[in-house]
Amino acid sequence: MLEAIAGDAAAIAQFGTFLEMTQPEIFEAVQDDALLSASFWVNIALAGLSILLFVYMGRNVKDPRAQLIFVATLMVPLVSISSYTGLVSGLTISFLEMPAGHALAGEEVLTMWGRYLTWALSTPMILLALGLLAGSNATDLFTILVADISMCVTGLAAALTVSSHGLRWFWYFISCMFFLVVLYVLLVKWPEDAKANGTAEIFNTLKILTVAMWLGYPIFWALGAEGIAVLDVAITSWAYSGLDIVAKYIFAFLLLNWVAKNESVIADMPSVGVDRSGASGAAPADD
Template identity: 70%
Template sequence: MFSEISNDVLLSSSLWANIALAGLSILLFVYMGRNVEGTRGKLIFGATLMIPLVSISSYTGLVSGLTVGYLEMPAGHALAGEEVMSQWGRYLTWALSTPMILIALGLLADVDLGSLFTVVAADIGMCVTGLAAALVTSSYALRWVFYGISCAFFVVVLYAVLVEWPESASAAGTDEIFGTLRALTVVLWLGYPIIWAVGIEGLALVESVGLTSWAYSVLDIGAKYIFAFLLLRWVAANQSVVETAGFGSSAGSGAAAVDDD
């Protein structure tokens, strides 16, 4: 598997590019966060640093062939009976890295712990059921059933990020950078289920594993490294704002106001 990946320039380059960028990001983020102080700032920094750390581990697993395998597509699939390469390791990456993105966003917006837990749990559910959709070979219909369940979890995440969390960010005074990161995250994350649907795992409208891999890799570059850079740069320059509101204080303030009334 390693030799086959290495011999496919399009596929291997999509993986090595992310390994290189993840490595550079780790060094850059450690430097950017060297002067970050305060509990909330350090939590955001820690969560953000985990994003490239998880990515470099995952992409190394992919390029080595450790988390790649062949699956025979079930009846009903456009490539029924054929063995196709599955980069199932990507789902493990997303299950570990996307919660870090949401934790960093939640800390930035100062959301309450209950909301953050719910959204992270839904995100993990989204990734795990996405993995199931990619690995099921007994039934083509079941692949789409798992895909639908994964999308339902995704809707929960989108609702929180688009509807609930902006109010908390506004109360915490971080709404401007939160709005930028929210837009970046939502737009790029919407690309993942689209690529799955048109790629070899779904409708197979695009049969090239290399092209699909590059599409995922480009989304990862924006959703992870660019996201993390913008977040850490803002946190490092606005530590007083970050530390003004304690974790979940916006919700707590509202509850206190109700009690006073």
């Protein structure tokens, strides 16, 4: 009996030490997993190259609306390079004990909560750029941005909740409800705006790309260690990183390349406050 108690005490002490890992120890743990570490470093490199490329692509853009699209889009790799540096350094990673009912109940799972900060800051910039491209009115733009940020914040809550397995999935459900609002504006509202403003072809391409990639995030969350744990942490991280590469850098290149070549189309659009019928009374943008 005494040996069993001593063994349990040792296990608890070791468990507590593991959960309270210092940042250098987390950094070493990340570097020791080559697959996990590579999923961060590849994105740091691609984000850095994207920043340089996008600045070069926008060097001759003069129209204020086109410039705003460039600035919003440029923020995406800027946020990403900062976020992935936080992940690879161990600054925005923690080990959390999964609650009862989870597939890994009682185990310490590496949680990359810094990704949610990235999404909360970068995805609104993607949507802002898309809204400006489509010629969105202010109401739709405000609605989708608030829903998007709420989606990311509630997703973070799902990842960090360890008090109840059921509450983790309830947070996940709330996040998905906000995602449906984002999809509604992207798929129903903005295509009409883009058609009216002459940007439908490029908007529809980017819309399909965005929706297809963004659907992957909740799917991999559910399959990964934070969900039902079919996929391990490194594979899940690579899934997220792969989605980021397409949804951010490739998306941004396609958008900015089109805007740079069709600046006159952007310049002829009404200001953000004008709806499709032009009934809002806001003044049109200067030519």
